[in-house]
Each structure stands twice: as structure tokens, then as C-alpha cells.
Amino acid sequence: MTVRSEDGIHIEAGRTYVADASSAVGDVNLVSHAHSDHTFRRTPETVVCSAPTAALVEARTGATLPEFRDGTDEVTLYPSGHVVGSRAALVEPDGADRPDGAARRYLYTGDFSTRDRLYLEGFDPVDADVLVMETTYGKPGYRFPEEAELQAEIRDWLADNPDRPLFLFGYSLGRAQKLQRLARQATNRPLVVHDAIRGVNDAIETATDLSFPAESLAAGEGDGLAGDEIVVLPTHLARSDWVTTLVERHDGLKAGFSGWAVDESFRYRGGYDVTFPLTDHCDFDELVETVEAVDPEVVYTHHGFKEDFSDHLATHLGYDARPLLGDQTRLDDF
Numbered sequence: 359m360t361v362r363s364e365d366g367i368h369i370e371a372g373r374t375y376v377a378d379a380s381s382a383v384g385d386v387n388l389v390s391h392a393h394s395d396h397t398f399r400r401t402p403e404t405v406v407c408s409a410p411t412a413a414l415v416e417a418r419t420g421a422t423l424p425e426f427r428d429g430t431d432e433v434t435l436y437p438s439g440h441v442v443g444s445r446a447a448l449v450e451p452d453g454a455d456r457p458d459g460a461a462r463r464y465l466y467t468g469d470f471s472t473r474d475r476l477y478l479e480g481f482d483p484v485d486a487d488v489l490v491m492e493t494t495y496g497k498p499g500y501r502f503p504e505e506a507e508l509q510a511e512i513r514d515w516l517a518d519n520p521d522r523p524l525f526l527f528g529y530s531l532g533r534a535q536k537l538q539r540l541a542r543q544a545t546n547r548p549l550v551v552h553d554a555i556r557g558v559n560d561a562i563e564t565a566t567d568l569s570f571p572a573e574s575l576a577a578g579e580g581d582g583l584a585g586d587e588i589v590v591l592p593t594h595l596a597r598s599d600w601v602t603t604l605v606e607r608h609d610g611l612k613a614g615f616s617g618w619a620v621d622e623s624f625r626y627r628g629g630y631d632v633t634f635p636l637t638d639h640c641d642f643d644e645l646v647e648t649v650e651a652v653d654p655e656v657v658y659t660h661h662g663f664k665e666d667f668s669d670h671l672a673t674h675l676g677y678d679a680r681p682l683l684g685d686q687t688r689l690d691d692f
Contacts, residue, residue: 361464361658361682362682363682365379365380366378366380366382367660367682368382368384369449369464369466369490371449371451371464372451372452373385373386373451375387375466376388377389377390377447377468377490378468386406386430386432386449387404387405387406388406388433388447388466389405389406389411389415390407390411390440390444390445390446390447390466390468390469391414391438391440391441391443391444391445391469392410392414392415392418392441392531393441393469393531393532394418403425404425404427405425406426406427406429406430406435406447407426407428407435407443408435408443408444409426409428409443409565410442410562410565411426411443411444411445412426412565413561413562413564413565414442414561414562414565416561417557417560417561418530418531418557418558418561431452432450432451432452433448433449434450436482437478437479437481437482438467438468438469438470438481439471439472439473439475439478439480439481440468440469440470440481440638441469441478441531441532441638442478442531442532442535442562442565442568443565445468446465446466446467446470446481446484447468448463448464448465448466448486449464449465449466462487462488462655463485463487463488464487464488464490465483465486465488465489465490465491465652465654466490467481467489467491467492467648468492469638469661470491470492470639470648471639471644472640472644472647473505473644474505475505475536476536476539476540477535477539477568481648483648483651483652484652485652485653486652486654487654487655487656488655488656488657488658489649489652489654489657489658490657490658490660490682491645491648491649491657491659491660492659492660493645493659493660493661493662493663493666493668494617494639494640494662494663495639495640495642495645495662495663496642496645496659496662496664496666496667496670497642497663497666498670499620500617500620500641500642501641501642501643502617502637503635508634508635508636509540511634512540512636513540513543515632515634516540516541516588517544517545519611520545520547522585522609522610523585523586523589523605523608523609523610523611524587524589524611524613525589525591525601525605525610525613526541526588526590526591526613527590527591527592527593527595527612527613527615527628527630528592528593528614528616528636529592529593529638530552530554530555530558530592531558532638533615533616533636533638534555534558534590534592535558535559535562535568535570536636537615537636538559538570538572538590539570541588541590545588547588548573548584548586548587548588549572549588549590550572550573550575550587550588550590551570551572551573551575551589551590552574552575552576552589552590552591552592553574553575553576554592555572555590555591555592556572556574559572572590575591589610593628596612596614596628596629596630597628602629611631612628612629612631612632613630613631613632613633614628614633614634615633615634615636616633616635616636617635617636617637617639618635619633619634619635619636642667645667646670646671646675649675649677654677655678656677656678656679656680657677657678657680658679658681659671659679659680659681659682660681660682664681664682665681667679667681668680668681
């Protein structure tokens with residue numbers, strides 16, 4: 359058995375399973391969710407993903423998946439709690455690859471969160487022999503408040519600033535929809551979203567029973583704002599010239615939402631007035647709890663603090679844990 363990180367994550371177990379690649383194609387091709395860094399730019403004929411992910415990929419990239427399946431005889435998908443449609447994949451190859459004559463079970467998490475958040479249920483780990491997991495916040499310093507406490511704090515801030523327009527920044531798919539829900543729970547003020555977010559809202563509404571009603575705002579627009587709106591924008595626009603001009607013209611407040619908000623530098627990088635550690639990922643403790651729940655023979659880590667987290671698992675918890683480095687092959691031999 360071989361697990362490696364190249365273009366996506368490759369699992370060689372009789373057949374080649376390729377997850378979240380931009381162009382690499384295997385015998386079985388997995389897309390865990392519709393964030394752009396996890397989706398194909400050159401689409402294989404068949405992809406294993408959820409129906410909402412297929413709809414979101416098409417809406418966000420313009421690419422059409424010729425065919426998608428929500429599982430195969432060897433691959434079972436489980437909601438991963440990251441964004442709408444996100445899935446973890448349990449791979450159970452047809453064939454023995456263990457000394458005892460049994461087949462290993464491989465769990466690929468994709469991006470995931472074990473927290474229940476608004477309209478999303480958290481990931482419920484399943485048993486596996488090999489765990490391949492993202493470790494975005496895999497250092498002990500990244501511990502987040504309880505979800506109910508955090509959401510209450512955000513709603514209070516929204517309600518406590520009724521006289522100025524509020525500009526909220528989060529990823530177009532994921533945090534932006536949660537910010538819309540929190541804004542609507544906290545206030546009846548008009549809700550406006552960037553065109554990119556409106557497109558994601560539309561795709562989600564088409565593929566699910568969720569609804570995110572909001573007016574749309576195109577880049578460079580804003581003269582029509584009355585000044586009492588809550589405006590939800592993609593994170594990467596936080597320091598764009600037209601947004602800066604818009605905020606200053608209406609004497610608005612800027613709020614940034616990310617797990618990176620536990621670092622004071624996040625506030626200054628985005629030029630935010632306030633930040634909140636609202637995230638679609640696990641914190642450090644939740645990552646550890648996931649490993650303990652799966653209880654695998656070996657753990658492969660990737661993304662974020664992969665080396666720090668694998669070292670913690672090996673040194674403090676006794677796991678066979680290994681970071682997946684780009685273009686580096688890791689062989690299991692046990």
C-alpha cells in the first residue's frame with residue numbers, strides 16, 4: 359500500500375484512488391467538496407462526490423462533471439461537516455493487503471469539522487486502519503471557543519452595532535452562508551451579498567432545501583447602499599480598493615471570520631475592526647479526538663501544520679503518524 363501527496367492525495371491499494379486533484383486521474387476519482395483547491399480543472403469521466411458538490415463545482419468553476427456517483431462498491435461517502443456537500447470517503451479495496459489476509463480500510467477526511475454548526479452536522483468518525491487527514495489547525499495554540507458561545511458573541515456584536523453598515527468577510531462557500539444565517543438571527547436589517555456569494559447561494563438552494571435570501575452586490579457597486587445594510591463579502595476582498603472606499607464612504611465596520619483569528623495578526627492583515635474565530639475546520643483538540651475515535655494503525659497528515667501534528671501523535675500518543683510531503687512517497691510496512 360502506498361499513500362502519497364502529489365496532485366491531490368493518491369492511495370494505491372490494488373487500484374489507484376485519487377482525491378481532490380486538479381488534473382491527476384486515477385482508477386477512482388474523489389472530490390471531497392467544492393472549494394477550488396479541491397476540485398478538478400481537467401475533469402475525469404467519472405467522479406465520486408455528493409450531488410450538492412457536483413452542483414457547486416459547476417456553479418463556481420463552470421466545469422460540468424460528465425458523470426458523478428455518490429459512492430461505489432469500494433467507496434462510501436460520509437458527511438464531513440465542512441461545507442454544504444462535503445464528504446469524507448471510506449475506501450475498502452477488494453483484496454487483502456494485510457499480513458492477516460484482510461483488507462485495510464482507508465479513511466480520507468478531506469477538510470472536515472466535528473462541530474454541529476447552524477445547518478451543518480459535524481463529522482462522525484468511522485473506524486479505519488489508515489487515516490488520511492487534513493491538519494489545518496494542527497498546533498496546540500489553535501483552540502476555539504465552544505460553538506454556541508462563539509455564535510452568541512457574533513450575534514451580540516451584530517445586534518449591538520445598529521447604526522452603521524457592517525461588512526462581514528468569509529469564504530464564498532461555507533462561512534459566507536453561516537454569516538448570513540447569523541445576521542438574520544441577530545437582526546432584521548437588509549442583507550446584501552457579493553455576486554460570487556449570491557451564485558453559491560443559488561447553487562446550494564438548487565441542490566438542497568436550504569435558503570439564503572439576500573440582495574446582490576457586484577464588484578465596484580455600492581452607491582445604492584442606504585447605510586443600514588449588513589454586507590457579506592469574500593475574504594480576499596477585505597483590502598481591495600473598491601471595498602475600502604465603500605466602507606469609508608458609509609463609515610462602516612469590518613469584521614473578519616476565520617480560525618486564524620486566534621492570531622492577532624489576522625486582524626491587521628485584513629484591516630478588520632473586529633475578528634471572530636468562526637471556522638469550518640477542527641481545532642487542535644478536535645483533530646486529536648478524531649484520531650482517537652478512528653483509532654487507526656497509521657495516520658497520514660496533510661495541509662496546515664501536518665508535521666507538528668504528526669509529531670504530536672507519535673511522541674505523545676504513540677501513533678504511527680507521518681506527514682505527507684509534496685511529491686514524497688510514504689510506504690506502510692507492517
